[in-house]
Amino acid sequence: MEEWTVKINRCAVKKEKPHTDQLEFGRVFTDHMFVMDYSEPLGWHDARIIPYQPLSIDPSAMIFHYGQSVFEGLKAYQTPEGEIQLFRPEKNLQRLNKSNDRLCIPAVDEAFILEALKQLIYLDKEWIPTAEGTSLYIRPFIISTEPYIGVAPSHQYKFVIILSPVGAYYKEGINPVKIAVENQYVRAVKGGTGEAKTGGNYASSLKAQEICAQKGFAQVLWLDGVEKKYIEEVGSMNVFFKINGKVYTPALNGSILEGVTRNSVIQLLQHWDIPVIEERISMEDLYQAYVDGNLEEAFGTGTAAVISPIGQLSWEGKDLIINDSQTGKLAKSLYTTLTNIQYGKEADPFNWVEKVSKAYAVKQ
Incomplete structure (x- = not known):
């Protein structure tokens, strides 16, 4: 110009x-x-x-x-x-x-x-x-x-x-939702456009979303497009899991969108001295953590909802009921702190x- x-x-x-x-x-x-x-x-x-x-x-x-x-x-x-x-x-x-x-x-x-x-x-x-x-x-x-x-x-x-x-x-406040783990369709693959915010990514997600909605689920949990084994995103949000006191989120790998709320949640958790681990998370490992009683919370993060608690994951015929389908303390604290900063009701130590x-x- x-x-x-x-x-x-x-x-x-x-x-x-x-x-x-x-x-x-x-x-x-x-x-x-x-x-x-x-x-x-x-x-x-x-x-x-x-x-x-x-x-x-x-x-x-x-x-x-x-x-x-x-x-x-x-x-x-x-x-x-x-x-x-x-x-x-x-x-x-x-x-x-x-x-x-x-x-x-x-x-x-x-x-x-x-x-x-x-x-x-x-x-x-x-x-x-x-x-x-x-x-x-x-x-x-x-x-x-x-x-x-x-x-x-x-x-x-x-x-x-x-x-x-x-x-x-x-x-009526943030309430946990039911999520279906998607095994047939994929959102994106490494080398594709998954890490870009482009309309085609969302168009390709509609079929799986339509099917899961007919079955009573709010969203789908996307697995990787190659092995269909590793967790990537939940609906159009990034996803976090609290396992045995630590918070895990899928590492950015070229097919996951780098969310602004995701980045903010990671910074806030680190500010609170809560361990945050970015790595590949397989659905099998998550299920084992659930079986062992170590899966404490799960939630999605994004601009629209800020924090969206997950109360149930359905995977291969098994229902993982997380935190008795109640909003966890961490998810609630993250939601309250982020929204308070956004609305000017709380100090902003990060200059966000x-x-x-x-x-x-x-x-x-």
Whole structure:
């Protein structure tokens, strides 16, 4: 881009905002959106905030045919004092560029995007819900837009950020869920796109999720795509197990997404002097730990739910009932501490919080 500035086009009429008790995840969107385009030789250019609206894209745009796209997910929170803050947004933007590299999409300037994001959030700050557990979900994404159906990296892209007010992920607190260990389908393999946040990973997971939902399970536990032996992720979250006083999580191996919440949980556990071990975890070893009475807790971690306790794992006809299907003390402590930091209710010893100050007030 020649000039790192954002043009502003305010909406003429603001939308009616939903009541807090009517909020669903990802159904309602704010008044404005950020858009930026890429073409050669201009590079990324024409950064602008405009009224939320449909995109006009050629039917031959490469995104529709070859799925060259990436996305991110993070949240903005309002503190009891009325301040707006983000939780580790620089990590999301670093991961966005890592995904860009894997999908052959040109990198974006992370510092500029963070400034543009803050400006967008401040413009639509009235959309940030204030009820307990609510927040403003942020979805940045990049799609390939070149009108061409040859198989090659696109030469044109569109970068968009949309915002959505969302309710509490759990209506009645964090409750353990039932998980089915997936033995037929796989999420990703080393060398594939598993460590990138790209739409195809999620599309390929839908079949297994559909089948397990029909059987009464909330999510699937993914095993590795080669031996179907080692644990990787749970649904679209990273996964942790507390075994005999130590916390284990699958090591990043090229097919596991490096979650921001995962990284935060590891840092928090280390801060609490709780041993954290990142290594390959086989389902057989986990089952043996359960049989020996050493599997104390299990939980997933991610932006949407923060911490999702696992009360039951079903594997090869065996049901592993974890902690009597109750939320464990560690999972509860992690959830409380992380959300308190996110909402500004507790000290942030890690400098994770990024403020959206009044300096981002947008002038017409």
